Amino acid sequence: MGRHLWILLLFITAGAAAQQNFASISFGTCIPLAEYAGVGDLSSSGYASPGGAIKFDAGYFPVSYFGIGGSFSFGSNYAIRDSMLNDMILYMEKHATSFLDIPEDAEVIYGSGFWNYISLFLGPHFSLRPAQRLYFDIRALAGLSVVRPPDQELSIAFDGTEAFSRVSDNRVALGFTAGGGMRIKLNSTIAIKLGVDYFQSRSRFDFNFDLFRGMAEEIPSLETDLLVRTLELTAGLAYSF
DSSP: OHHHHHHHHHHHHHHHHTOOOEEEEEEEEEEEOGGGGOOSOTTTOOOEEEEEEEEEEEEEOSSSSEEEEEEEEEEEEEEOHHHHHHHHHHHHHHHSSSOOOOOTTOEEEEEEOEEEEEEEEEEEEEEEEEETTEEEEEEEEEEEEEEEOOOEEEEEEETTEEEEEEEOOOEEEEEEEEEEEEEEESSSSEEEEEEEEEEEEEEEEEEEEEEEESEEEOOOOEEEEEEEEEEEEEEEEEEEO
16 A cells, blocks of 8 residues: 555656646636626626637746646626616616606617626646646636626607616726636647636626706616626637746
């Protein structure tokens, strides 16, 4: 038993000593999770659908197994336009200071953008090399994210009434990512990199409403506080040095 244990330790140590620093670029999809993908509540739903992700990653290994990882990433998710529009209209009808009934044939002009976020993270990165051309990576990184909700421009006109709504805001928030993947070496410097990462940050923004009917009436603003959570699946190339 002792002899086999020493052989196993020597194998692991040999693999660990052969770690290589790397830098990579990857592309893929970001899948919204939990309330970020939900609909039906403007204050706590993200109305997000799957989108795209670009990631620039790096790992520096001063000792065996353990290193410092870094990630600069961009993610974007489509907004579920029809659901958000319907909920905005329902909110305006319910919260106007006087009775408001928006007919189905009202003239509606609506534009919706994308969820966008940019993140810069640092943290511990663990790597194993079970085979000559294969690395397994595990990391947990934290840092800052700039989160931008979808731009919303809504105009409704009917029977001499005009209603407007708008959303546009950037916020800096703390965030983190955790996940893993593998690097499959093609030669001494280039490898195929596959990754699966969980991402989380926070977005706070307001829906602002204005209603005009001869005289100004009030529709209160709605504050949204939302955890932005996605699962990122990416593939790309890594350069070892």
